Amino acid sequence: xxxxxxxxxxxxxxxxxxxxxxxxxxxxxxxxxxxxxxxxxxxxxxxxxxxxxxxxxxxxxxxxxxxxxxxxxxxxxxxxxxxxxxxxxxxxxxxxxxxxxxxxxxxxxxxxxxxxxxxxxxxxxxxxxxxxxxxxxxxxxxxxxxxxxxxxxxxxxxxxxxxxxxxxxxxxxxxxxxxxxxxxxxxxxxxxxxxxxxxxxxxxxxxxxxxxxxxxxxxxxxxxxxxxxxxxxxxxxxxxxxxxxxxxxxxxxxxxxxxxxxxxxxxxxxxxxxxxxxxxxxxxxxxxxxxxxxxxxxxxxxxxxxxxxxxxxxxxxxxxxxxxxxxxxxxxxxxxxxxxxxxxxxxxxxxxxxxxxxxxxxxxxxxxxxxxxxxxxxxxxxxxxxxxxxxxxxxxxxxxxxxxxxxxxxxxxxxxxxxxxxxxxxxxxxxxxxxxxxxxxx
Numbered sequence: 001x002x003x004x005x006x007x008x009x010x011x012x013x014x015x016x017x018x019x020x021x022x023x024x025x026x027x028x029x030x031x032x033x034x035x036x037x038x039x040x041x042x043x044x045x046x047x048x049x050x051x052x053x054x055x056x057x058x059x060x061x062x063x064x065x066x067x068x069x070x071x072x073x074x075x076x077x078x079x080x081x082x083x084x085x086x087x088x089x090x091x092x093x094x095x096x097x098x099x100x101x102x103x104x105x106x107x108x109x110x111x112x113x114x115x116x117x118x119x120x121x122x123x124x125x126x127x128x129x130x131x132x133x134x135x136x137x138x139x140x141x142x143x144x145x146x147x148x149x150x151x152x153x154x155x156x157x158x159x160x161x162x163x164x165x166x167x168x169x170x171x172x173x174x175x176x177x178x179x180x181x182x183x184x185x186x187x188x189x190x191x192x193x194x195x196x197x198x199x200x201x202x203x204x205x206x207x208x209x210x211x212x213x214x215x216x217x218x219x220x221x222x223x224x225x226x227x228x229x230x231x232x233x234x235x236x237x238x239x240x241x242x243x244x245x246x247x248x249x250x251x252x253x254x255x256x257x258x259x260x261x262x263x264x265x266x267x268x269x270x271x272x273x274x275x276x277x278x279x280x281x282x283x284x285x286x287x288x289x290x291x292x293x294x295x296x297x298x299x300x301x302x303x304x305x306x307x308x309x310x311x312x313x314x315x316x317x318x319x320x321x322x323x324x325x326x327x328x329x330x331x332x333x334x335x336x337x338x339x340x341x342x343x344x345x346x347x348x349x350x351x352x353x354x355x356x357x358x359x360x361x362x363x364x365x366x367x368x369x370x371x372x373x374x375x376x377x378x379x380x381x382x383x384x385x386x387x388x389x390x391x392x393x394x395x396x397x398x399x400x401x402x403x404x405x406x407x408x409x410x411x412x413x414x415x416x417x418x419x420x421x422x423x424x425x426x427x428x429x430x431x432x433x434x435x436x437x438x439x440x441x442x
Contacts, residue, residue: 028261028442033253036301036312037066038337038355039076039213039244045103048221050232055105061420063355063383065337066246067301067314074335080122092124098138099423102179103236109426110377116140117381130154144175159205159249167197171222180225188229193222201240208248208306215240245305254302259311259340260404260441262298267291268412268435270366278411278432279387288326290366292412292433294319298338311340315354319412321364330362332414334384347395350406354386358414367414370429379425385413390439406439 041062047055064076072081073094080096097119104112120138127133136148152165171179173192181188199217206212219236226234247253270286277283296317303311319332336356343349363371363378371378390408394400415430 030256031261031300032255033247033257034299034301034314035066035068035247036314036337037064037211037244037246039064039066039211039242041076041213041240041242041244043101043238043240045101045238046233046236047103047105048233048236049104049230051105053105053107055107058103058106058109058422060101060422061417062240062242062423063417064244065314065335065356066244067337079335090126092126094122094124096120096122096136100140101238101422103238106422106426109422113377113379113425115423118146140175142178144172144178146171146175161203161205163201165197165199165201165217167199168194169197170194171225173224176222176225176228180221180231181228182230186229190228191224193224195222195225196220203246205249208250209245210306211244211246213240213242213244247302254304257300258303259300259313261300262313262439262441264294264296264298264315264317264437264439266294266296266410266412266435266437268294268410268433270364271432271434272366272370273432275411275413275432278434283434286366288324288365290321290324290327290364292319292321292332292435294332294334294412294435296334298439301337305339309342311342313338313340315356319360321360321362324365327365328362330360330364332358332360334358336384336386338386348392350388350390350392350408352386352388352390352410354384354388356384358382358384360414364431367429367431370431371427374427374429376427376429377425379416379427382414382416382424382430383421385411385415387411387413388437390437404441406441408437408439410435410437 041064043062044057044059046057065074067074070082073079078096078098080094083095084093097117100116100118102115118138118140120136123135125133131153134150139145147170148167150165150167152163155162171193176193177183177189181190183189197217197219199215201215204212216239221234225231270290271283272286273283294317296315298313298315301312301314305312315336315338317334321330323329334356336354338352338354340350340352359381368378388408388410390406392403393405393407394403412433412435416424416427419426419428
């Protein structure tokens with residue numbers, strides 16, 4: 001099991017929270033507009049290690065999601081569950097997972113299995129309307145512990161939002177040895193230490209739902225990390241730039257949305273074909289007939305984007321990959337944001353597209369076979385895409401009692417963004433499944 005899987009606990013937390021509040025609810029009141037966002041970011045970071053190729057920087061493409069309600073949160077590189085909050089909202093306890101980049105040259109990242117998704121607990125104290133203080137205890141999947149003390153601020157002026165922060169991070173000796181001494185390969189052991197990071201994030205509102213995003217930070221390594229044999233630089237910098245779609249800050253949030261919650265049940269068949277071949281109606285059948293069955297929940301976020309009637313959902317999902325003669329059964333966890341556009345011709349039809357994260361506990365045959373042929377180490381965590389096309393069953397059969405039902409096709413896709421993403425193991429490839437589904441609004 002790789003150290004990446006913890007990031008998808010976010011999807012499990014979201015699913016559990018929504019199950020408790022929607023599946024077993026006797027009534028389904030309308031939902032107001034939610035706090036949401038989706039972004040595409042490009043990250044550049046310096047490599048603090050001595051490299052024989054003079055490769056002293058590394059870059060990666062990072063898709064990000066944002067969502068926050070009283071139960072769960074997703075905030076770019078981190079996400080989790082709100083466990084407790086005082087009545088005055090001054091104290092808060094959260095369970096969270098956070099993606100941590102391991103900045104080494106690109107040509108080592110696949111063999112090193114990418115970056116790490118740490119998990120732990122956070123205690124947050126709200127100092128005032130602008131500042132909060134976080135205390136965190138975090139660990140990777142091998143229980144190498146580090147702790148964070150962070151002071152963060154949030155300031156807004158016109159179209160600008162700025163978030164400065166200062167973080168003091170304590171790392172135990174095992175953590176330092178693995179991530180700065182690379183003891184698994186060198187047997188070098190170094191002591192514990194505390195580094196400090198100073199950073200700032202900025203968001204600029206361009207128009208409607210469009211924003212420009214950026215952040216930068218610099219980290220000063222502790223003496224033990226800096227004196228490790230492989231480390232060359234005491235200071236390490238990073239820069240994020242990108243754009244995203246968020247709530248339009250010039251409009252008050254809608255108190256009631258027109259789109260409803262949904263459940264979607266799908267069954268699909270693997271194909272070795274790529275997306276272009278599939279959409280060109282040249283899809284090949286998997287010779288071993290590998291199949292999946294999935295259940296997705298749709299939580300409405302908004303029913304409008306740039307003034308157009310586009311329904312946006314947060315959609316966590318659980319996917320079962322069936323065993324076959326070449327693979328055992330496996331479970332896939334998904335968290336994504338999906339958009340639907342509805343049109344009449346002459347009945348109601350919809351196009352849909354989703355972007356998110358997918359973690360699978362055992363890599364399927366269709367993926368592993370491609371990775372073996374290309375010489376990659378497979379990644380359990382990959383980018384997730386879903387393309388769908390469906391029709392309203394009630395309209396199709398002139399049966400108003402079935403207006404809450406949709407029947408359609410979707411492409412279930414996992415991939416690693418063409419070697420551009422270190423968090424996905426710096427690989428190229430993935431898997432595709434042609435699926436059919438029924439979707440029920442409620």
